[in-house]
Amino acid sequence: MAQILAPTSQWQMKVTKSSATASPMTAKMWGSLVLKQNKKGPTRSSTKFRVLATKSEGYTINRLEGLLNLDLTPFTDKIIAEYIWIGGSGIDVRSKSRTISKPVEDPSELPKWNYDGSSTGQAPGEDSEVILYPQAIFKDPFRGGNNILVICDAYTPQGEPIPTNKRARAAEIFKNKKVIDEVPWYGIEQEYTLLQTDVKWPLGWPVGGYPGPQGPYYCGAGADKSFGRDISDAHYKACLYAGINISGTNGEVMPGQWEYQVGPSVGIEAGDHIWASRYILERITEQAGVVLTLDPKPIEGDWNGAGCHTNYSTKSMREDGGFEVIKKAILNLSLRHGEHISAYGEGNERRLTGKHETASINTFSWGVANRGCSIRVGRETEKQGKGYLEDRRPASNMDPYIVTSLLAETTLLWEPTLEAEALAAQKLALNV
Template identity: 25%
Template sequence: MIEKEKIKFIRLQFTDIFGQLKNVSINSKQLDQALNNQVMFDGSSIKGFVRVEESDMYLAPDPSTFTIFPWRSARGTKTARLICDVHTPEGEPFEGCPRSVMKKILKELKDIGYQLFVGPEVEFFLFETDENGNHSTRTHDKAGYFDLAPTDLGEDARRDICLTLEEMGFEIEASHHEAAPGQHEVDFKYSDALTAADNVSTFKLVVKTVAKEHGLHATFIPKPMTCENGNCMHLNMSLFQNGVNVFRSEEDEKGLSQNAYYYIGGLLKHAREFAAITNPTVNSYKRLMPGFEAPTHIAWGEGNRSPLVRVPAARGEATRIELRNPDATANHYLAFAAVLKAGMEGIRNKIDPPDCCCENMYDLDGKTQKRRGIKKFPENLNEAVQELENSLLMKETVGEHIYKLYLKAKKREWKEYSKAVHQWELNRYMEM
């Protein structure tokens, strides 16, 4: 394919523990070397990887992820990419590689006969740029949910995002303007969990690249505007065994199997523990506020969009469980692994969820919540980090290497935020 398409460069992509996409670009003549896992890089220069005295790391490309970028360089040369795992000099999977962590959890699942399918719903904002190409705080339009042109000024960019993704092998199901000004969503078809996580990496890269071509800045920040809805990364999950969706049931009045209930039970029990992974930034918790279709309480419902977990109306083979708290600032490999581990703990330990919630969670008073055993999702990053620090399950999931470095980084992030003086404080107190 490389010879036929006259591809000049290949990007070997990988992800650090905070979800940032990295890459080493090689000449196509070095392909054999790359496929033999012989391309080395300095791991000490990547946050959360290794120390300077043990810096040599190797990239192990996954050939199934080979994709040609639809865009060309200024000189007209073609570029392709391969998504890689990170290996040690001994040829073993590196314990700090998030993709390897996820593959480990998926192997545990496969060993007991299951396969997870995930459909992520990733939202983003388009902001205008200034004369220097830097992002501003002005949204591209003032449109709302499902609005169309001419009110929806992001239609052209969104269309080009869809076309680019399709050229890269995505099956696009829908795209539309979201609820907030300048906010958009492009939905692509669900797939096995590892492919879905790889697709999130590609999706974010394409969105940012195409937005830049349109003179815009795309961001996945959860809450860029105080009084508007924020960006989510809802995870729609189905568990299959021998090609059959094990979340479905013809006998149950809600159409859910016992395993589906147990999976929900596991998600709810461990939600506070995985919060710092699925919602990893200070800004993540600004989105999780009442009134913006974002969950604040650990509960579940069917059509109800206010609890943490929702079961959409589709049944049969389309039966799925939607987790509504994650956002796209998360490392998607670690987030998928943490959520899957929590759900499987529910099945393994037969954790029954509480009663289904049909009412708006934002309207429940404290006494009702306490009587029904409904806990709050963490309200800030510091609270979430404390929960993660006390979680043996999450430590087991991500491994000790990532666990220690991740906790250290998030504690430092909260400390820096707490010490910083913000514009709100100046506006509030300068004249006091």
């Protein structure tokens, strides 16, 4: 596996022994391009040259890596801020850089910026300007120093959230006093699949073929069971460096598939941290020459899909007597099952089949320690009489702003009719 945190494409120049005028070069020097004349043309008049980029016992200089690793701190107070936003598909991350005059500690210190929304599917060509509002900052693990990653959401020039800006609506829900008082915690389990670049087939799989059946790969070790560990480990460290609340990682059931967990995070922070972690993962796989996909069912057949299970609790759930609060929340969730499913990720119907540790997309269910249910409650929560629930329905490509805010809205702000509540209680009792 390639070294992930360093660029994999290296521009290497060689000083040949035959050069009579060549002088010793150090790693700090730019060096000179060594040009070799095309033998087919006249010696003095040929304009066809090629750069010698072969590795030998001579001086080898990686000019790109040296520049990428430059520490600017001793020379300038200026920093680079990478503004990140969500593109028109609702799942693609976009970014661009700008220079900031000095280090910052809060997004309010950063200027708003704009981009061409017609190139991201978010605005028409005749009125293409979209405005970026900085919302959360993280340390930049790629540039280091005081440089930062900036999570932004997008608005029209008149200050209205554009349709793909799901953060603005989530922020309104999380600012509601009822929600604030309940201090909603989230732990999000982000699954993803790594694909070979040219064939778009899972990493470690024979091209056009299949590995052995699932079983030895989940949390496995070994060259025949674990594919992409360097990427997972590099991402883990990069997230910790950035200040993302990543809490763990593991190999998943399908070979070439991995998972990491973010949380516990409070309110809107959960969405900000997931989007920042996805951006970092995209950058790492870019450097590794591997394709990242969040498709909920990347390989059809007897293979696990990819989800984004969301663990959720409120203050009342975490206190004594919380199990009854959890059951009331589950009742509300059952009544809005359709609304949640429609917002839980594109292509999720290919994953939620009732097989491979999923519930059917058409049926709401819950159970203790049952991974084949829509909502799972842990044994420890049942034993302690308090804790959290796990919503197993969200797909790997879900928008965390939508899922987290919808959970809070359904369980804390939305009230069903008495008739609907009674009917749902009967159905859930039969289900359990």
